Amino acid sequence: MNWLLRLYPAQWQERYGEEFGAVLASQRTSPGLVLDVLAGAIDAHLYPQIPHADVRQEQVQGSEIGQQVLIQQSPIEQSQSALIEGKDTMTFQLLQRCAAGGPKLSREDRRAAQRTMIWSALAMAALYMGLTKIYRDAPAVQALFYSSFPFLVLVREQTAYLRRRTRATQALLLVAGFSGMYLFMLGAFLLARTL
Amino acid sequence: MRKTNNDAELDDFGRFSEPALLILVSLAGGPRHGYSMTEDIEAIARVRLGPGTLYGALARLEARRLIEPLKSEDRRNPYKLTALGEHALRARLDSMMAVARTGQRRLASA
Numbered sequence: 001m002n003w004l005l006r007l008y009p010a011q012w013q014e015r016y017g018e019e020f021g022a023v024l025a026s027q028r029t030s031p032g033l034v035l036d037v038l039a040g041a042i043d044a045h046l047y048p049q050i051p052h053a054d055v056r057q058e059q060v061q062g063s064e065i066g067q068q069v070l071i072q073q074s075p076i077e078q079s080q081s082a083l084i085e086g087k088d089t090m091t092f093q094l095l096q097r098c099a100a101g102g103p104k105l106s107r108e109d110r111r112a113a114q115r116t117m118i119w120s121a122l123a124m125a126a127l128y129m130g131l132t133k134i135y136r137d138a139p140a141v142q143a144l145f146y147s148s149f150p151f152l153v154l155v156r157e158q159t160a161y162l163r164r165r166t167r168a169t170q171a172l173l174l175v176a177g178f179s180g181m182y183l184f185m186l187g188a189f190l191l192a193r194t195l
Numbered sequence: 196m197r198k199t200n201n202d203a204e205l206d207d208f209g210r211f212s213e214p215a216l217l218i219l220v221s222l223a224g225g226p227r228h229g230y231s232m233t234e235d236i237e238a239i240a241r242v243r244l245g246p247g248t249l250y251g252a253l254a255r256l257e258a259r260r261l262i263e264p265l266k267s268e269d270r271r272n273p274y275k276l277t278a279l280g281e282h283a284l285r286a287r288l289d290s291m292m293a294v295a296r297t298g299q300r301r302l303a304s305a
Contacts, residue, residue, distance in 0.1 A: 018270040040247020073267035
């Protein structure tokens with residue numbers, strides 16, 4: 001059964017692998033157990049809980065021996081620190097959850113997403129104008145026009161919600177998402193022409 | 196459904212919300228390792244958590260500093276509740292008790 005552990009991300013295996021293996025070995029093998037481990041592996045890939053290296057590092061004073069220690073504080077951890085210190089974080093948390101940008105997005109995340117979306121919109125508009133001049137209303141160009149709006153939404157979601165993922169993951173999802181939408185639109189246009 | 200008070204800590208856990216609460220309750224009795232938690236949770240809630248669910252919830256709790264691992268020489272790493280975890284657990288239990296009391300009172304007067 002320990003082979004199931006290989007389905008988890010390497011970083012996760014390094015952190016929890018040994019103890020997870022001990023718990024796994026203590027349980028009776030069943031389809032339910034295999035499904036539980038598979039679902040856990042998918043979750044570990046989609047929502048890695050181990051902090052990434054790009055989390056902002058802050059220097060704080062060591063508590064007892066007065067040494068300078070390095071700790072990593074994400075926005076969630078900062079709000080938690082404020083919570084335990086008795087400061088009011090309710091308004092901050094509500095604002096984060098109800099903001100138009102979606103849950104748990106910092107102001108920097110939202111601005112970065114907006115900047116990316118604006119530049120992408122300009123690039124798409126320039127590309128569309130250039131292609132229209134050359135190919136006029138060819139289905140491939142029309143498909144590009146109609147897929148540009150969902151593409152921009154996708155760009156915004158990628159840059160905002162997947163910001164902490166690797167650039168390779170973001171690029172892969174973006175290219176795959178856009179290709180899928182474009183091919184769908186192109187197929188729809190070609191089909192419409194035959195009707 | 197969103198909580199507007201301090202017990203919102205566990206709301207972001209999705210399907211791991213209930214296992215996370217059970218883990219916090221288990222650790223409230225003292226440090227435990229994964230297998231011991233599974234046994235304890237089965238005894239108190241009649242639910243046996245699979246390792247995928249258990250470690251999905253444990254990883255979330257640890258990432259949010261609600262629990263922390265203790266050093267151990269064998270491969271069964273024990274965990275203990277942090278001050279933040281205790282705070283979140285108290286808030287959640289208070290909230291559940293308030294709901295339970297209201298429900299009982301309304302049922303009694305129905």
